[in-house]
Amino acid sequence: MIETMVRTPEGARPDDLEFLRFPGGEWFLRTGPAFDPEAERFAVVRGGFPDDLLALGMWADVVRRHGKPARVLMPYIPAARTDHDIPCGAAVYAAVIGAFADEVIYADIHSPLAKSTLRGPTLTEIPLGRLACSALPRDYDLVVAPDAGAGERAAIVAEALGAEASGAIPVAHGRKHRDPATGRLDGFELSTPVTGLRVLVVDDICDAGGTFAGLAAAGSFDTAERVDLWVTHGVFSGGDRLAANLAPYSRVYSTDSHPGARATALAPDRLHLIDLVDHVLSEGIL
Structure with missing residues (x-):
């Protein structure tokens, strides 16, 4: 599940962005009339569904093209429990996340080894x-x-x-x-x-x-x-x-x-x- 948010003095509100699909199944994004390119925005990704990560990539591209960082609240890091497996799901998911996030805000990742796979983005931990x-x-x-x-x-x-x-x-x-x-x-x-x-x-x-x-x-x-x-x-x-x-x-x-x-x-x-x-x-x- 992905949500796109804009910071406000009162907290946050949903961004004026709509996720759509082409007939072939690919994601794309449409900005609405209330979309403010100068706003401070962030995305929220809950769970480990790969479709959400592709949608995150589309959002990150929009944000970065307006000169802003892609800040992502992703408290549950997908596949962190597979840090010792072959294939190493923790590393595979981390590579996708790292391509689309400039900062990842997470909570209680499963292990230091899983955390070490998250190379690239700034990591901000929610204090447990x-x-x-x-x-x-x-x-x-x-x-x-x-x-x-x-x-x-x-x-x-x-x-x-x-x-x-x-x-x-x-x-x-x-x-x-x-x-x-x-x-x-x-x-x-x-x-x-x-x-x-x-x-x-x-x-x-x-x-x-x-x-x-x-x-x-x-x-x-x-x-x-x-x-x-x-x-x-x-x-x-x-x-x-x-x-x-x-x-x-x-x-x-x-x-x-x-x-x-x-x-x-x-x-x-x-x-x-x-x-x-x-x-x-x-x-x-x-």
């Missing part, structure tokens, strides 16, 4: 601690990283919440085992007891929620006072299966970085989403 604190309660007793890969981001969120609550919040680390032959998860561990505690689980991405269901069972989350979940990028695939997997969690907190976040089957009273355009504008990031 402030982002999470803009939505989360301040009463947690424990933050949990589901696996080793989530350890650093869990520590960042715990430190930010602790600073605002005037007290350090400990971080516990779970483990998961993946069958190398099938790629399927088949075992979880969490040695830290959660009985009677208010717990926050922190990770970067949630697809169908299998990791979080396995962690909840291994950690006896039913003995806790409350367990919430923060995932920066809610892909939230899986429909009813997602709802069942996340049933042990009282509230789920995320951002609208991916279209799946607003299309999820999760009940609205259990899901709290941060509008990232509002966040980056109010924080002075964009």
